[in-house]
Amino acid sequence: MIKSVNLGEEIVITTKNRVGIIADIATMLANEGVNIESISGYEIGKTGKITMVTNANLRIVGALRKKGYKSVKETEVVIVELENKPGALKVVTTELKKKRIDIKYLYVTSSYYGGSSRMVMQTSDNETAMASLTKYVE
Numbered sequence: 465m466i467k468s469v470n471l472g473e474e475i476v477i478t479t480k481n482r483v484g485i486i487a488d489i490a491t492m493l494a495n496e497g498v499n500i501e502s503i504s505g506y507e508i509g510k511t512g513k514i515t516m517v518t519n520a521n522l523r524i525v526g527a528l529r530k531k532g533y534k535s536v537k538e539t540e541v542v543i544v545e546l547e548n549k550p551g552a553l554k555v556v557t558t559e560l561k562k563k564r565i566d567i568k569y570l571y572v573t574s575s576y577y578g579g580s581s582r583m584v585m586q587t588s589d590n591e592t593a594m595a596s597l598t599k600y601v602e
Contacts, residue, residue, distance in 0.1 A: 465552040466600040467545040467580060471590060473521050474502075477528060478535040481512035489514065492531060498524055502543075502584045504571040515571075517543065517584055542590050544583040544597060548574045552581065555600055565593050 479485060486505050493500060503516040518524055521538060528536045546552040553572070560567060570585035587593045 465547045465549070465555050466597060466602065467547065468601060469545075469594050469597045470543050471594055472517060472541050472543040472584075473538045474541045474584060474586075475514075475516050475518065475521055475525060475528070476535075476537050476539055477512075477514040477516075477533050479512050479514075479533055481507045481510055485512055486514065489528070492527065493518065493524060496520070496524065496527060502571065502573050502582055504584075515584075517541070539586065540590050541584050541586050542593050542597070544585070546572075546581045546583060548579045548581045553583075556583065556597060559596050559600065560587065560593055563589075563592060563596050565589050565596070 477489070486503075490500065499519045501517045501519060503514065505512065505514045507513075525536055525538060544556060546556070557567070566588040568586045568588065570583055572581050572583045574581035585593075
């Protein structure tokens with residue numbers, strides 16, 4: 465059920481929450497020719513937090529800072545390509561539970577049923593999580 469497991473980098477933007485912020489970021493990335501591979505956004509009070517994986521993180525971090533986003537950083541994440549079918553999430557989470565690895569957060573994007581899904585997660589031990597999940601790659 466697992467197609468691939470890799471360590472990757474995720475861009476984390478923390479900013480004042482306002483209407484249209486994701487549209488502004490999406491427009492900027494589109495104008496730069498950068499693909500957003502995964503994205504999550506949410507508010508915490510008056511603060512907005514956006515996490516995303518792109519195909520050009522290094523270039524975009526600098527561009528975001530130039531646009532006035534002060535809190536932009538990259539963090540290490542585990543990126544898991546899964547088959548999009550029942551039980552795929554169970555395989556990942558059960559293995560991490562057995563290894564006593566805490567999932568700090570995760571989000572999943574998927575295509576159509578039967579296709580593939582991409583899980584982005586940060587854990588208490590990304591290296592061990594990656595190594596543990598690699599044995600399930602089909």
